Amino acid sequence: MPQFLNFLRYFFLGRAQRVVGAQALTGLLLLGFGASVWTSLRTDISEQEIYIVKESDFCVWNPPVWISDRFVAEALELRAPEARTDELNSLDPNLVDNLLVAFESHPWVEKVESIEVRFPARVDVKLKYKEPVATIDPTPSVAFDLSDSTTPFFNDGEQNAQNEKKDERFGEKYVVDANGYRLPDEYFRNNPSAYRDFPTVLGIRSTPVSDFGQCGDPLVVEAAAFASFLTERDVFKKLGINRIIVAKEKGETKGVYCLKTVGGVAVFWGRFAADGEGSGAAGDENIGERDETFALQEAKARRLFRLAEKYSSLDAVPSEAVDELNLTLPEEN
DSSP states (O other), X not given: OHHHHHHHHHHHHHHHHHHHHHHHHHHHHHHHHHHHHHHHHHHHHHTSGGGEEXXXXXXXXXXXXXXXXXXXXXXXXXXXXXXXXXXEETTOTTHHHHHHHHHHTSTTEEEEEEEEEETTTEEEEEEEEOOOOEEEEOOSOOEEEOSOSSSOEEEOSOTTTTTOOOXXXXXXXXXXXXXXXXXXXXXXXXXXXXXXXXXXXXXXXXXXXXXXXXXXXXXXXXXXXXXXXXXXXXXHHHHOEEEEEEEOOTTOSSOEEEEEETTOOEEEEEEOOOTTTTOSTTOTHHHHHHHHHHHHHHHHHXXXXXXXXXXXXXXXXXXXXXXXXXXXXXXXO
């Protein structure tokens, strides 16, 4: 009897194992056949029109007004050489990576936030853009006389601008972001009034190294950081200041700054430390120095607002109160 039971167990279990094995083998064969079919059909499917991504299929979210209508085309031209195919395909597994490189390389892009491929053929792109903070105008002559720190004299070139011959060595004006990065200026050249949307920096005596990119002049970087600092605190909008005049004392690498209102009143700011100075990159011991420098700049901005409130506007400061327009603090000396 036990032998008979063992026989039945062997017969049925063995049969079950053979059936399951046969089904598994059949499944593997079907999978292999399906993979083979997909391999043979994939090319035909991917070449269908609905999967081809055209330039018009890109949706770039919230581009600022200064972004060119050719922005997508310009970005696509910046793809890595091996990715520069004639057509883009939404089924391409490398599409997002290739587009990431392209958009990150565009001079107007600060950061790619997301790229999403939708089927059958659409690409949504969300970006953080570089923002202009200042117009660098290297053409008007600027002169400082810093011998009297109480009432520094300066000339921003307006008095004899009509009679001056433009100095071609310094080139045309251009826009920069907060890091002193020269931005493409096609929009601004086509719309000259747009330059006035940002404060103008006068006194720079260098030419940018290229049509866009880092200008190569530390003073441009510092002046751009200063413009960004003042913009963030609404100094330009609320106090009617539209020009930053920068000069360097002999033997100094850092700038000394004056601000000028639309009405022509000059405010002597003194020195400004760019964000990179004392930022703590070389060690935590620099953080305190950075914070102290930053606090000095904040104190100057507060004084400027109090001054505008005291006299109703900076343009209304009387001549006998000109000393109050000197914002230099004892801590800077």
